[in-house]
Amino acid sequence: MISVITGAGSGIGAAAALDLARKGYQLVLVGRDRDRLESTASRVRSATDSDVSVETADFTRFAEVRDLAARLRDNHDHIDVLANNAGVMVPDRRVTADGHELMIQVNHLSPFLLTNILLDRVGRVVTTSSRAAKAGKLEPDDLSRERRRWNGWLQYGDTKQANALMTVGLATRGAKATCFHPGVIKTTFAGGTVFMKLITLPGLHEPVEKAASRLAYLATSEDGERLAGTFFRDNRPDKVPAQMTDPDLAERLWTASAEAVGLDG
Numbered sequence: 001m002i003s004v005i006t007g008a009g010s011g012i013g014a015a016a017a018l019d020l021a022r023k024g025y026q027l028v029l030v031g032r033d034r035d036r037l038e039s040t041a042s043r044v045r046s047a048t049d050s051d052v053s054v055e056t057a058d059f060t061r062f063a064e065v066r067d068l069a070a071r072l073r074d075n076h077d078h079i080d081v082l083a084n085n086a087g088v089m090v091p092d093r094r095v096t097a098d099g100h101e102l103m104i105q106v107n108h109l110s111p112f113l114l115t116n117i118l119l120d121r122v123g124r125v126v127t128t129s130s131r132a133a134k135a136g137k138l139e140p141d142d143l144s145r146e147r148r149r150w151n152g153w154l155q156y157g158d159t160k161q162a163n164a165l166m167t168v169g170l171a172t173r174g175a176k177a178t179c180f181h182p183g184v185i186k187t188t189f190a191g192g193t194v195f196m197k198l199i200t201l202p203g204l205h206e207p208v209e210k211a212a213s214r215l216a217y218l219a220t221s222e223d224g225e226r227l228a229g230t231f232f233r234d235n236r237p238d239k240v241p242a243q244m245t246d247p248d249l250a251e252r253l254w255t256a257s258a259e260a261v262g263l264d265g
């Protein structure tokens with residue numbers, strides 16, 4: 001069994017790598033920084049017999065995501081679990097070289113591209129979304145928030161709502177895809193923002209292993225197949241706003257995303 005985990009050089013992805021390795025998975029760890037990935041790989045190898053490899057790709061560049069997908073296809077006929085976990089929150093508005101707002105590219109468009117290129121080889125897709133998705137007001141024709149008021153957390157919420165709607169779109173196409181809120185976890189995520197400092201004050205956050213176990217639950221449990229299209233919280237389907245399961249919105253997002261990344265809809 002093999003699992004590809006993005007954002008595996010730190011935080012939830014690194015902890016999930018160890019969890020899945022203990023469950024018998026071979027791993028491909030993906031991130032930007034080879035040293036951080038190798039350090040996760042060493043920790044996993046010293047605790048398990050897992051066969052671990054690392055692949056670097058910067059999700060702010062579609063060309064790097066396409067190269068990553070090509071290497072994964074060259075090396076693996078089948079991927080049991082694709083864990084789309086890499087994600088970022090930045091308060092200021094940044095635009096990538098590909099011309100998209102940074103968070104929508106890293107958190108949604110690049111995982112959308114990677115997932116689509118690998119889809120015929122993937123058993124399950126598990127995407128790390130967030131409870132912030134519930135406050136999202138995603139507009140497929142304004143993914144980069146050019147026509148709406150800028151606020152980093154609002155845009156982050158839209159990108160995490162896109163994770164949920166991509167999951168709905170994948171399930172519609174027969175893929176065994178789920179997504180989840182990992183919990184409030186003290187990692188490097190949203191580093192420096194006042195909001196993150198407040199919600200991770202002592203006693204308010206959970207251990208990173210808890211988030212990892214939630215990812216591993218969807219990767220390995222029957223729910224991860226039976227309840228395709230579902231947003232989970234604490235290993236149970238969560239109550240979400242209608243927008244997050246709207247099949248028409250999911251299709252509009254799919255079409256806009258395919259166009260943005262240069263795939264045929």
Ligand SMILES: NC(=O)c1ccc[n+]([C@@H]2O[C@H](COP(=O)([O-])OP(=O)(O)OC[C@H]3O[C@@H](n4cnc5c(N)ncnc54)[C@H](OP(=O)(O)O)[C@@H]3O)[C@@H](O)[C@H]2O)c1
Pocket residue numbers: 006007008009010011012013030031032033036057058059060085086087088106128129130131181182183184185186187188189190
């Ligand atoms: N922490 C929380 O409380 C919380 C709550 C809800 C949702 N989440 C979600 O959980 C996921 C994991 O976050 P975390 O808390 O574990 O934070 P983290 O430690 O900062 O991990 C984020 C990961 O994303 C990767 N990443 C960021 N920008 C990238 C880029 N341009 N290209 C490729 N990879 C990139 C990083 O890889 P490198 O290290 O290689 O740069 C890093 O390993 C994210 O999707 C986040 O939105 C977190």
